[in-house]
Amino acid sequence: MTLLSLKEDRPTPKAVYNWRVYACAAVASFASCMIGYDSAFIGTTLALPSFTKEFNFASYSPSALALLQANIVSVYQAGAFFGSLFAYGTSHFLGRRKSLFVFCAVFLLGAGIMLAASAKRGLGPILAGRVLAGIGVGGASNMVPIYISELSPPAVRGRLVGIYELGWQIGGLVGFWINYGVNTTLAPTRSQWLIPFAVQLIPGGLLFIGVFWIKESPRWLFSKGRKEEAMEILCWIRMLEPTDQYIIEEVEYIERDLERFEREVGKGFWKPFLALKDPKIQWRFLLGGLLFMFQNGSGINAINYYSPTVFRSLGITGTNTGFLTTGLFGVVKTVLTVVWLLWLVDLVGRRRMLFIGAAGGSFCMWFIGAYIKIANPGLNPSGKMSSGGIAAVFFFYLWTAFYTPSWNGTPWVVNSEMFDQNTRSLGQASASANNWFWNFIISRFTPQMFLKMKYGVYFFFASLMIISIVFIYFYLPETKSIPLESMDRLFEIKPVRKANKVLMEELGMGNGRAATTAEDASVSSDEKAGQSQAEKASV
Incomplete structure (x- = not known):
């Protein structure tokens, strides 16, 4: 099997894997550039000398400053939580494409408001703007994976949804490096910290323009008649x-598929909520939420939002040194994301990568926590990294290598594909809301966790990653290469670890329930053709 070879559910013309489907996915993924940039730039911006001086951070006690920083970061996640829920309503009535337009406009408004902050006006515009920007990215985080998933041929669905994750990492890469750039090239004035806030407008503006070119999801249009x-x-x-x-x-x-769910669930805004009475549907909603709980439980957003604090705990001192180390973290994530979306997600699969990522990542976190416990570099700064400190930094980057091609984007891929047409929007709203809820919890309490738990923070994340291995093994089936219309069947097959193989055999060999559906579809098509010919003959 070569790097880009595909596993198809049925014979597929090569024309299907064309530039248009990739271009639509790429344009929609400017939304994830917005999200990734924010998750990266805010932590280092709060550490810029010009920002801390402008808003007089030196006057705060350590606990008060930790609370202020947590509030600046976390109001964004709070807005995103509600935005991801609002997206269910907009996607139902407006569709995927127009919903992206609405949430992009809200994001741009919020990003613009942030630029009004100053020592005289205080942090109010930043807090208010981040709430609005959060609503925008929350709604976009709901819409984009659904949109890409509904456009995608099954064999490259993981790869195309992976473009969304790549956009996230590219935005993050810029966010991690921009403060290193302004800190080394610009004087510590108001303009220095305004630039990182203003750059948010670039990916938002590109998405705003791109929405006029991309097409609406055909599956959504079919569902509306x-x-x-x-x-x-x-x-x-x-x-x-x-x-x-x-x-x-x-x-x-x-x-x-639409006929079946119209018969079993029915059309309408509230009908998918009635489907939640079905324990099978409830189970998938729970799985989606737990995936994001374990993703955030890996420690990724503690690192994204508070990277200077994380690297300081490893003994790395100096603003530029911390920014440089953070920037290298962004580079590693971006490179590994490319490897993940081109090869790992659709060939190695979702389950296996989650296993490897959790096991390797947990080991690295245990090592880092043990080093901090023994050496306590945060309280004993020497200005020079010890051999143990260098090893801890190595294991931090090794953790990044395990985490990025596994838990970073895979939960988004799985949630975008495992729901049926009638519950897909609601399911993605639930998944996105879960992501932002756990994201909010981490961003809100990480500063206090580092103050109180110190090395215990790393042990906490390591333990959650071990638990996630058990969760994936027993409860999450492999979804790669499965058509969206066959997901219900996939989640019926037991044991879970064999579900993908069994269903792919059914689809390929022409037996079982999935094949029967396809056969019935073909018969139905022939019957319609026969009826049409008979009508013409009658005329």
Whole structure:
């Protein structure tokens, strides 16, 4: 198997893997650039000498300053939590594309308000702007994975949703390095810290422009009865004619899936909530939420938002040194994300990468915590890294190497694909809200955790990663290469560890429930064709 070889659920024309589907995914992923940039730049901006001087951080006690910094960071996550829930309503009534337009506009408004902050006005504009920007990115974090997933051929769905994660890492890379750049090249004035805030407008503006080019999700259009428009866009994205067998089969799968859920659940804004009475649906919602709990429990957002604090705990001193170390962290994440989306996510799979990431990451966290416990570098700064400190930094980057191609983007991929058409928007809203809820918890309490727990913070994250291994092994099936319309069947198969293999055999060999559905779809298509010919003959 080569680097870019694909595992298909059925014979697929090469035209399907065309530039348009990748371009739509890339444009939508400017939303994740907004998210990634914020998660990276805010922590180091709060550490800029010009920022701390402008807002007189020196006048605060350590506990009061930790609370202030936590509030500046966490109001963004609080806004994102509600934005991800609002997105369910906008996606139902407006669709995926127009929802992105709305939330992008809200983000740009919030980013603009932040620029009004000053020593005279205080931090109020930053706090208010971050709430609005949070609502914008929360809604976008709901919409983009769904949108990309619904456009994607099954064989490259993980790769395309992975572009969303790549956008997150590119934004983060810029965010990690920008404060190193302004700190080394600009005088410590108001302009120095304003620039990182202003850069937020760039990915937001690119998304705003790009939304005018991308197309609406054909699956959403089919669900609203707009079949002609849906067929036109589907053929445009696939670069195939409406009469092509692949298009005929895909439309049949979508329509039969919609018919089934209209029969079992029904259409309407509130109907998917009624589907939550089904324990099988409840279980998938719980799985989605737990994936993000364990993702945040790895410690990633503690590092993203408070990287200067993290590196200081390892004995790294000096503003520029801390910024440089943080920037290298961003480089490692971005490079490994490219490897993940090109190869690992669709070939190695979701489950196996989560296993490897949790096991390796936990080991690294145990080592780092043990080093801090023994050496206590934060209280005994020497100005020079010891051999133990160098080893701790190495294990920190090794942790990054384990985490990035596993827990960083995989929960988004799984949540974007494991729900059916009628509960997909609600399921993604739940998953996004869970992400931002746990993100808020980490960002709100990390400064206090470092003050009180010290090395225990790393042991805490290491323990959660061990628990996640058990969770994945027993409860999460492998979703790679499975068509969206077959996800219900996937979650019915026991034991979970064999579900993907069993279903792929059913799809490929023409037996079992999944194959029966496809066969019925083909028969239905032939019957319709026969009826049409009979009607013409009658005329």
